Amino acid sequence: MEITGEITDIIYQNEINSYTVAEFETQDGNITIVGYLPFINAGDTLKLIGKIVTHQDYGEQFKIDTFEKLMPQTLTSLEHYLSNGTIKGIGPATAKKIVDTFGEETIHVLKFEPEKLSNIKGINKEKAISISETFIENWELWQIVGYLEKFGIGVQNAKNVYEKLGINAIEEIEENPYILIDIANNVDFKKIDKMAMNLGMPYNYEKRIKSGIKYGIMCATTNGHCKVQKENLITFCKELLEISNEEVEENIIQLKAKNEIVEEDNWIYLSYFFDAENNIAQRIQILQNSQNTKKIENIKKEMKKTEQSSEIELSEKQKEAINAINENNVCIITGGPRNWKNNYYKNSNRII
Structure with missing residues (x-):
């Protein structure tokens, strides 16, 4: 089911994963929406895909599967968007002045002729440029979110990718698609690999092999394991990447040299899992060696x-x-x- 409308009020938003409960206004009336909505604010216009569910306490809600942020469809929604606090220097009064002054040309002015904003009382040329840059940056962020969907990376992970790579995320990913293995959770390696192959990267490309090795270890961790047997990892990577055992082993050595993975007794860990296990073991040892103040004699x-x-x-x-x-x-x-x-x-x- 697909609905389009405007967020009129955010009731709740988790700061960590952006799970959101909000009031949503459509042509057919208002409805409560629930789901993961990073970088979303009151006044934003969205196209949502999902389904109607009934909460035992809160009644009918629209549960979001995916969403797309749209340019405001009306001057009223554009005014709401500009005044929602995401663009520094624009409050409700200034947003109204901008929309009243430029009408249907407002978005064009914000994108391509920001100097015209300085004709509005309270906005100098420097502030006009700043407003335009923030407006464009916010919109480029949504290009990143849409781009990442091609890799099966949902909006929760998209926020993490943006925070790690910034506004140039698309350029960095196209230069090295395998970077997503390191900064996003549960990515589809085959989709990333296909894009890299389409960009002309060879099968024995060093970053491809190293990412395949780390992906293989991560696959094991999703099944509850902190490590994987070296022989099993080599076999997995050989089949996944269609390369030789020697190429896998050589890149394992290089990853160990860079401290990105750790080998212990023929088991391979990602470094941060190895460090976490060591940290837990050390803390348990400290606790065990401490005085037993709870001991009851009888x-x-x-x-x-x-x-x-x-x-x-x-x-x-x-x-x-x-x-x-x-x-x-x-x-x-x-x-x-x-x-x-x-x-x-x-x-x-x-x-x-």
Whole structure:
């Protein structure tokens, strides 16, 4: 389902991932919209694709799948857009003056003849140029968002790409499409690779192979792993990139030299995963070596009290686990579903 309209009010927006709840005005009336809308403000005109859903507390809403930012369709919506705070130096009063003065030519003036803005009281030539530059920069940002959709990079990731590469993102990506592997999550390597091939990059292009190696490791991390066996990684990259084992191994060596990946006991990590694991291990070691201030000397007596007060009889295994918790600062209890891990936790909390 597709709808077009204007955001009249933003009810909520997450500063980290840009998940937004907003009021949206269409020709058919107002509706609440929900979804990821980075770089969006009240007054923006959007084309949304999604579906109507019913929230148990808030009623009917339009859930956004994808969206496109449009140039304001009417002078009223253009005035709202200019006054929404995204262009420094333009408030509601100035926005009204600009639209009243230039009418249908407003966008043309902002883009191509900004010096004319200085004819409006309160805007000098320097401010006019600044207003024009901000207007154009904001619009170029949306070219980047649309461009990234070709790679399957959604609006959440587009914000991250823009923040890393800035307004020249498209030029930088076209120069080296594989840069997206490093700065965006869950990208489609095959789409990036196809674009690079269309740009004339060879199969044995160094950046292609290195990005393929990092992509292979990232594929493993999406399945919950922090590392991948070297032999498996080489096989994966050889098939993905259609290159030789030797070429993969040579680029693994180069990535290790640059500290972008780490090899340990024939396992390959991305450097930041290796550092994270080391950091966790060090913190656990510090905690384990600290004084055990929670230790209860007569733990058996306390367990018996807890059994009586909670009317639960602890098994030998449960007692063993609670003893381990009492004796150690760090204790890991493992097991599959329905093996009473929660009971260990609850009972040890009552005792210790």
